[in-house]
Amino acid sequence: MEAPLQQLHSKVWEAQGIALWVKREDLLHPTISGNKWRKLKYNLQEAKRLQHDTLLTFGGAYSNHIAAVAAAGQEFDFKTIGIIRGEKHLPLNPTLSFAASAGMELYYISREAYRQKSDPVYLTQLAGQFGDPYIIPEGGTNALAVKGCTEIVSDIPIDYDYICCASGTGGTLAGIIAGLGGEKQVLGFPALKGGEFLREEIEQLVDRYNGQHYHNWQLITDYHFGGYAKVKLELLDFIRSFQQEHSLPLEPVYTGKMFYGLVDLIQKGYFPRGSRIVAVHTGGLQGNAGFEERLGIAL
Numbered sequence: 001m002e003a004p005l006q007q008l009h010s011k012v013w014e015a016q017g018i019a020l021w022v023k024r025e026d027l028l029h030p031t032i033s034g035n036k037w038r039k040l041k042y043n044l045q046e047a048k049r050l051q052h053d054t055l056l057t058f059g060g061a062y063s064n065h066i067a068a069v070a071a072a073g074q075e076f077d078f079k080t081i082g083i084i085r086g087e088k089h090l091p092l093n094p095t096l097s098f099a100a101s102a103g104m105e106l107y108y109i110s111r112e113a114y115r116q117k118s119d120p121v122y123l124t125q126l127a128g129q130f131g132d133p134y135i136i137p138e139g140g141t142n143a144l145a146v147k148g149c150t151e152i153v154s155d156i157p158i159d160y161d162y163i164c165c166a167s168g169t170g171g172t173l174a175g176i177i178a179g180l181g182g183e184k185q186v187l188g189f190p191a192l193k194g195g196e197f198l199r200e201e202i203e204q205l206v207d208r209y210n211g212q213h214y215h216n217w218q219l220i221t222d223y224h225f226g227g228y229a230k231v232k233l234e235l236l237d238f239i240r241s242f243q244q245e246h247s248l249p250l251e252p253v254y255t256g257k258m259f260y261g262l263v264d265l266i267q268k269g270y271f272p273r274g275s276r277i278v279a280v281h282t283g284g285l286q287g288n289a290g291f292e293e294r295l296g297i298a299l
C-alpha cells in the first residue's frame with residue numbers, strides 16, 4: 001500500500017514560484033480511507049494482541065470513521081459495533097448502508113447519551129453489554145492513532161517546507177507533528193467552528209505520544225465554512241472546479257475546505273516565494289454519496 005505524491009500545476013502558485021504536491025492518502029486502501037487507515041492500523045494490531053473479537057466505536061450518521069471501522073472489521077475479521085449519534089432513519093444513508101453491508105451492527109443513541117462517549121463508567125457499561133469489545137474512540141483518535149499518523153510523513157520522498165492537513169479531532173495533525181519532530185512548518189485546517197480548542201488537544205496528544213512540545217505548527221481557523229458538514233455554495237463551486245482542473249476528487253467536509261484555504265492563503269501571499277508545499281489528502285470520499293443524496297446535487 002502506498003500513498004503517491006501528485007504534483008499540482010497552476011499559474012496561481014507557479015507564478016509565485018511555489019510548488020504544490022498532494023499526498024494521496026485517499027489511495028491507501030479502497031475502503032479504509034486515508035487517515036482512518038493510519039489511525040486504525042496499530043489499534044487493529046492491539047485488538048488482535050489483546051484477543052478481542054469485536055471492535056466498538058462511535059460516530060455520526062455520515063462518519064468516515066464508522067465506514068472505515070466497518071470495512072476494517074470485515075477485512076481483519078472482527079465483529080463491529082457502531083454506536084451512532086441520533087435517530088435511525090430508513091432507508092439507511094450510503095455511509096450506514098455501507099457499514100451495515102460490511103457487517104457492522106448499528107445502535108442509535110440520543111444526542112444527550114452520545115455525550116457520554118468518553119465517560120469511563122459508560123464505556124465499562126458498554127463493554128459489559130457487548131461482550132468485551134476493543135473500544136475505539138470517536139474519530140479513531142487515541143495514542144495508537146497518533147503513532148499510525150506519524151507514518152504519513154515518514155514516506156514523503158521529496159524535500160518540502162510546509163505540510164497542510166485538514167483536522168477534526170486533531171489526531172492526524174498530532175501524528176504529523178510528532179512524526180516531523182520539529183522539522184518543517186505544519187498547517188492544520190480545522191473543519192469545525194471554534195477550531196482553537198484543538199490547540200490544547202493536539203498538544204496533549206503529542207505530549208502523550210513522545211513527551212515533546214513543538215512550535216512549528218499552526219491552526220488556520222478561517223476556513224470552516226460555518227462548521228462541520230455545513231455546505232456553502234462557494235465551497236462546492238471551488239471543489240467542482242478544483243476537481244476538474246487537477247483530476248483530484250475532494251469532499252466538502254475536510255479536504256475541500258483545506259484546499260480552499262490553502263489556495264486562498266497562496267493568493268494572499270502567505271507563503272514566501274520558492275515554498276514547497278505538501279497537502280495531505282486525508283480521504284473521506286465515501287461521504288460524497290451521502291452529500292449528493294441529502295442535498296440533491298452532484299459534486
Ligand SMILES: *Cc1c(COP(=O)(O)O)cnc(C)c1O
Pocket residue numbers: 034035036064065139141166167168169170171172173254255282283284285
Ligand atoms: C476524520 C477525517 C479527518 C480528521 O482527522 P482527525 O484525526 O480527526 O483530525 C480529516 N479528513 C478526513 C477526510 C477525515 O475523514
